[in-house]
């Protein structure tokens with residue numbers, strides 16, 4: 001099983017040089033990123049139709065970042081060249097049957113005149129023509145140039161980071177959102193790669209699945225019929241193969257795992273980061289998990305909040321794979337709680353009926369039915385849940401057991417699951433925006449709550465008594481806030497959890513509600529975010 005994410009851009013040294021020159025010409029602010037406006041200007045020289053150029057952008061901007069780096073720019077140029085030769089553009093076209101040796105740069109009308117003009121101008125300014133552009137250093141590196149001037153926004157993620165710093169974070173800090181709900185976000189939270197989490201009982205093939213996709217084991221992995229992985233392992237890209245202990249990973253500022261420190265050292269000793277250089281890991285980070293336990297007795301052996309951790313990862317992940325094995329269909333109490341901890345992220349869940357090659361077709365039908373039945377009892381929306389049936393390991397499918405129909409079915413299912421995985425980077429940006437908007441709303445509601453509690457405190461006497469009353473009647477206070485500001489009750493935090501944290505604070509020390517700060521977040525949600533989306537969507541839309 002192999003996944004190609006981006007179209008493969010191969011080109012000769014000579015063409016590479018040409019494209020570099022074109023790119024530095026097109027990239028008007030020289031930040032190594034070609035945004036929509038610059039691109040439309042440059043692409044118009046190709047004389048292709050708007051429809052074709054829309055496709056060119058859609059295929060080249062693989063990660064939906066809203067800009068083209070040099071690598072994506074080369075892809076765009078190759079696509080334009082193919083379209084000029086009369087080929088129909090598809091997202092697969094560069095991965096199949098393209099003769100890159102003979103694929104010449106596209107004809108760009110008037111470009112040479114412009115380039116000559118620019119060179120002459122540069123020569124006059126510098127005394128010599130500038131040959132190397134700053135972006136060329138990034139050639140073939142998967143990361144786009146990070147050099148961004150402080151006031152320009154050149155991607156959606158950039159824009160979100162700035163909006164967060166300017167509008168949301170001040171609100172969070174003022175009302176201690178980080179103490180009550182979730183730690184403040186850092187750049188690494190925004191820059192993190194899309195994540196896929198695997199969950200299931202022990203020995204359902206989670207570790208094998210990751211090994212299969214990577215076509216190699218990750219450092220420190222164990223595979224076996226008995227409970228093997230007893231820890232959460234984040235498998236991510238890195239310069240060399242190594243395992244980093246959890247308590248080190250969790251405090252690293254450039255890693256998006258700071259929030260895990262809240263689960264304590266008992267958890268951190270069961271957490272690990274496994275790094276290795278791998279093309280697939282440049283796009284996706286995997287989270288391997290310890291098997292969910294089957295008996296109630298065993299649960300008490302966990303020394304940390306297991307479902308709290310799965311819930312934390314579920315919020316960060318882009319896809320959650322629930323693995324089942326035909327011989328282990330029962331959903332234990334702990335598994336039920338784990339599935340419960342995924343609430344709110346139903347759209348990310350995919351079910352995998354793994355090791356389907358171990359049973360014959362008739363048994364498989366029964367197993368499938370039984371699985372749907374037990375899932376129906378624990379999931380709110382089983383009917384929309386996609387279940388993939390197959391055998392996700394390196395062994396060829398056993399046709400003797402599975403039969404020819406089974407074999408064909410498994411292969412189709414594997415392909416479907418792969419395209420689901422392939423779509424992750426494309427959808428990751430949209431998901432980030434979604435999470436960001438959700439968070440901003442939550443921060444606003446939190447500010448209303450804190451502001452309200454503060455307002456209820458007396459100016460002089462009886463502070464302790466009022467504080468106790470507010471804490472005791474917290475549900476009523478929430479209801480008042482909902483009514484006053486027309487807020488949906490479903491968006492409010494859990495009363496019990498809030499009460500527990502609140503008890504260790506002095507309400508009188510809280511900040512008053514600052515309508516200006518709220519207004520600023522409202523403006524952001526109503527104006528800045530939609531605007532950001534518009535600026536970085538396909539410029540031909």
Ligand SMILES: Nc1nc2c(ncn2[C@@H]2O[C@H](COP(=O)(O)OP(=O)(O)O)[C@@H](O)[C@H]2O)c(=O)[nH]1
Nearest residue numbers: 202203204205206207208223224355391392393
């Ligand atoms: N037949 C079959 N066996 C598998 C498959 N995936 C994993 N296994 C076997 O199941 C056992 C448990 O696998 P492992 O990856 O350690 O499961 P984990 O505990 O969920 O990580 C190993 O003996 C694997 O060889 C599969 O797709 N088909």
Ligand SMILES: [Mg+2]
Nearest residue numbers: 206207228229
């Ligand atoms: Mg495992």
